[in-house]
Amino acid sequence: MRTFIAFTMTLCLLGGAWLLQGPAFFWPDRLDPSQGVFLSGLSAQLLGAGLLAIAGLGTMVIARAARGVRGAPTRGWQLRYFLLILLTLGLVSAAFSLGERGPNPDWRTPDNSASTS
Structure with missing residues (x-):
């Protein structure tokens, strides 16, 4: 589990640092890639x-686990963690709300010519 968390944190750090430069890219819809x-x-x-x-x-989470703290986290830690989760959700939601919705510029309809006889 620690390896997964470290891998995820590394990807988030690298991706977040790159995105702070403001590059333009298209994020396709999961259900309709067009x-x-x-x-x-x-x-x-x-x-x-x-x-x-x-x-x-x-x-x-890693810092708390490294200290070897057992039991429930303190109320202050839980509050900071909750507020950071709210901040994260707000930032990601704002990013997708401000983004321009539209057709995928690279979308091509699937080629059905192989199925014709």
Whole structure:
């Protein structure tokens, strides 16, 4: 589990740092890849900040586990963790809300010519 958390944190740190530069890219819709959201500038930076916040959440969990603390976390730790989760959700939601929805510029309809006789 620690390896998975470390891998996820590394991806979030690298991806978040890259997205803070504001590169433009298209995020296809999961159910319909011909549609999606174009993220650039501020929306890409908000998504990058959200990824960095996820890495911060992982850091909080790892630091608590490294201290060998048993039992329930303190009320203050839980409050900070909850607020960071809310911040993360807000940043990612704002990124996708500000992104431009539309057709995928790289979408091509599936080729059915092989099925014709």
